[in-house]
Amino acid sequence: MAVAPFDNPAPAGVSLRGEARMAELARAKLARQRRERLIEAILFLAASVSVLTTLGIVYILVRESISFFAAVPIWDFLTDTQWTPLFDDAHFGIMVLMSGTLSSSLVALCVAIPLGTIIAIYLSEFAGHKTRETLKPLLELLSGVPTIIYGFFALLVVTPMLQKIFPELPGFNILSAGLVMGVMIIPYVASLSEDAMRAVPMSLREGAYAMGSTRFQTAVKVVVPAAFSGIAAAYILGISRAVGETMILAVAAGMQPNLTLNPMESASTITSFIVQVALGDLPHGSIGYQTIFAAGLSLMLLTLCFNLLGYWLRKKYREAY
Template structure:
């Protein structure tokens, strides 16, 4: 009775306890529905990943029932589309590593230098103007980069290397390097900016100049973030497709000469997907074997990066 009168005092309406309870129940149900809905959305990406992995593994199993894993992983000839057929994936892996290597050789020094400039040298106003414009680079569609490599960079490079092939690893790698500069610089800069002011003060107080502060204090303290940025950029380079299809060629060849035409794993997958390869044939299944390998490679890189960040994160 007391409770009832308290309730009515609170709501100001006599006998409204039941409606109040109903309202509460409704809102509880709504909460539960919302929670389920959000959970479903979160699970979409998880299920997609699982689906992709299952699909890749099942289809790749079809491939490995016809071709031995030994041949696949150690063979140096990749000619699944014509006789004699060979299924050694190394030329594709080599092409991927070559172009990604060139890209990281470009992106690492330039990206780090840009990050150092932005975090240690640039005035606030400059930083606010430069950082977004660097990030625009990341927004350019990769097909544009591909044609930029083919129609601008390659002719330019041919002035230097006259006997360079039109489709080549160097030009594609260089342009991809430019493409991933913003990843390296932006993430590295975030890591450097997070280094506390007090460490910089300490170094300046000991007579260090700006460059010494940047290279001997800020960069080492930001190592974990910088390494994570580089690995992320590298795995982006390994997975990059369009530039490779357009500018790097479609000649699987195990070479470390960047002036030659090569084929990357991604470019091969595109070639098969577009071609007239009939379903159910070994050629068709190579798609999944190569795709699975690519997936595993980038997954390992990301796992390594996570492990590294956790292991070497500095606690200031």
């Protein structure tokens, strides 16, 4: 005997409660989406600050530099071997300041890169947990010391020590400023390099140990090549920090515009010249005052070249490993 289907519709109250629940969930989802969009907008604005600041700096440098190059030929700016913008017989050879900047940076990097890399290898591969957690914060304290203190340390302590070895060394010189600047850069190189080495997978180390490698061989021949993209980034940051340093060179290097790469002599750098002019009484809009913008633009282009080099190295070694 056929049985008729039994219809048992849900009560009206249950249906209404279900619809109310669905509406509540829809409102909650809409509110969550609004909050997420608001947070995204805030994060976007925060990220845009650095971009807008950079664009503003570039705009000011380019605008003032155009006015400068309207009076000074760019060929003379690049090829003249004298830098005397504040004299009656003015010369505007940026290579004079560039040579001081490069020589001081080279001395600093000769100190910071070897020592920073060795410290990073020790902290990453040889130091125990407690030792690493103690030494790394102490090392990073060096980056918190004001650079003016480093400058007077170079002038009053390092220079007299060097003069005992090199009696002909002048009181203001690139060598002592560069050595102290290298010590200041060590925390940047060591900390970032150590982080890159710690990010290398443990399986690579274990594979090297299984093949009979010692800890030193594993660190030098396995970990360092695998982490070289991050180590290269640390080197580029150190170079940028050295090129942009101001107070150490302003105090200890002498601010004498000499076209030389000899660190045993005094010299002026781009940053120290900017400090010298910014503290003077030159009228705004004069050629002498506008030289700081042309010099600043040259420094920014130099730093950009180093950053592009670092990007290329990171990309190359990431693909290789």
